[in-house]
Amino acid sequence: MVVGLGTGSTVAWTIRAIGRMVAEGLDILAVPTSYQSEALAIECGIPLTTLSQNPVLDLAIDGVDQIDIRMNAIKGGGAAHTREKVVSIAARRFVVVADGSKRVEVLNRPVPVEVLPFAAMVVERELVRIGGYPVVRQARMKDGPVITDNGNFVMDVSFGEIRDPATLAQEISQIPGVVDHGIFTKIDELHIAHNGTVEVIRRNDL
CATH class of the missing domain: 3.30.70.260 (ACT domain)
Structure with missing residues (x-):
């Protein structure tokens, strides 16, 4: 399996969790979207590859700065949104992880x-x-x-x-x-945390 790794504080937890799974035998390659994600993936022992070697990804995982009820999002607080968007489009499935404070009725962030x-x-x-x-x-x-x-x-x-x-x-x-810009309109799945629980929302269910 080849996985795209986004950038940001929420995704950093995901990268660490994947690193623990790799240590337990998970067989994956990962494409990082920034220097920070690459450095953390290496630290966590996740084998890396590139889009040149693997232009089609099985999955991409990223965070958001804000996401609306129709699963449109704004990203780019870490200034990595261009690479994040390329990786998201390369993936068969694009999954976003976020906490409940990021979800709003209407996008309004810069x-x-x-x-x-x-x-x-x-x-x-x-x-x-x-x-x-x-x-x-x-x-x-x-x-x-x-x-x-x-x-x-x-x-x-x-x-x-x-x-x-x-x-x-x-x-x-x-x-x-x-x-490129930080408006993302092609998110397949949202995993959002509320008070210790995680709700999964799929675009096809909206």
């Missing part, structure tokens, strides 16, 4: 948008044109913007309530200079 540095000013103008308020994400431990694992900038773009995530996703994707 949308992370990965942008080519060369095109930053043009992209910013176009994001404003479609109703967004973009802010270039700044690094915490150095001067200047956050740089993704792909060498690009991230803009966090506020749109208020996002009642039609699929249409907004398409509008953002059509802007030249945008690498």
Whole structure:
């Protein structure tokens, strides 16, 4: 089995759990979506591979920053959403793990948008044109913007309530200079924790 490993604090627990299963004999390969996930997977003894070697994954597991009742999500708090989206599309089944605080009626968080540095000013103008308020994400431990694992900038773009995530996703994707954005609309399954229990919600059941 080949598994895509997402990025973030919730998925870190999943990676550690998979590592324990590997130690007990689970036979898998994993494709990490960021330097952090790769380092943790290596620490946990999970054998790694690449999309070049395995372009079709059996499963991808990731977290979310926010998810609505129709299983549309916003991701990218760790600035790894472009690779996460590639891995999610490569997988036969894309599963999200989250705690109950992440689920909302309507998405309203800023949308992370990965942008080519060369095109930053043009992209910013176009994001404003479609109703967004973009802010270039700044690094915490150095001067200047956050740089993704792909060498690009991230803009966090506020749109208020996002009642039609699929249409907004398409509008953002059509802007030249945008690498990808943090709106995810193709989640197959959600595992969400409530007060010590886990509820499983499948897209086909909505």
